[in-house]
Amino acid sequence: KNEVEQSPQNLTAQEGEFITINCSYSVGISALHWLQQHPGGGIVSLFMLSSGKKKHGRLIATINIQEKHSSLHITASHPRDSAVYICAALPNTGNQFYFGTGTSLTVIP
Amino acid sequence: NAGVMQNPRHLVRRRGQEARLRCSPMKGHSHVYWYRQLPEEGLKFMVYLQKENIIDESGMPKERFSAEFPKEGPSILRIQQVVRGDSAAYFCASSPRLGLQETQYFGPGTRLLVL
Numbered sequence: 001k002n003e004v005e006q007s008p009q010n011l012t013a014q015e016g017e018f019i020t021i022n023c024s025y026s027v028g029i030s031a032l033h034w035l036q037q038h039p040g041g042g043i044v045s046l047f048m049l050s051s052g053k054k055k056h057g058r059l060i061a062t063i064n065i066q067e068k069h070s071s072l073h074i075t076a077s078h079p080r081d082s083a084v085y086i087c088a089a090l091p092n093t094g095n096q097f098y099f100g101t102g103t104s105l106t107v108i109p
Numbered sequence: 110n111a112g113v114m115q116n117p118r119h120l121v122r123r124r125g126q127e128a129r130l131r132c133s134p135m136k137g138h139s140h141v142y143w144y145r146q147l148p149e150e151g152l153k154f155m156v157y158l159q160k161e162n163i164i165d166e167s168g169m170p171k172e173r174f175s176a177e178f179p180k181e182g183p184s185i186l187r188i189q190q191v192v193r194g195d196s197a198a199y200f201c202a203s204s205p206r207l208g209l210q211e212t213q214y215f216g217p218g219t220r221l222l223v224l
Contacts, residue, residue: 002151033213043200043215086152095165096154 006100023087113216134203
């Protein structure tokens with residue numbers, strides 16, 4: 001069983017829709033990282049959070065430490081948001097992130 | 110300020126050959142992480158290095174794989190006697206300070222294909 005589970009695995013949305021991607025983890029963590037992997041393969045760090053909520057442009061990330069759950073929201077989605085979104089959990093002990101398998105998002109014009 | 114650089118971007122090797130993957134971190138960053146992404150799988154941590162020091166190599170296979178980050182020059186991930194199962198995308202990331210809660214900046218990756 002993977003320590004980090006993401007849902008949905010695949011998501012197709014119409015341009016303009018509000019999108020939510022979920023991440024659940026089974027270990028106690030000190031931080032959680034959201035990443036975006038573009039179709040060409042490049043990876044961009046979106047957020048690193050350990051509590052509460054962060055916002056950057058149309059992206060919002062929230063985390064509930066007690067429930068071991070994080071969500072990534074995209075408001076007013078656009079075709080350029082099409083990518084794979086990956087969450088990675090940093091356990092309280094250890095030096096490595098555990099990665100989810102990613103959510104593949106396609107936004108249709 | 111250039112981002113994290115990796116080269117080569119694509120590497121083709123025959124079984125039994127050696128693969129050397131290079132990663133130049135962002136200027137001022139002294140910590141480097143290597144990750145592997147197998148086809149149709151998620152990212153997996155391999156090794157975490159500081160200049161001249163391996164912090165954690167628990168994700169790296171014990172045989173055939175080694176990594177270094179010398180005082181001068183790029184970090185190198187070396188795979189000896191490659192096998193088909195080594196075909197994957199290898200990403201490195203860097204951060205300016207010790208601590209995994211620091212944001213990591215990813216390179217474009219090296220796609221290794223073993224024939």
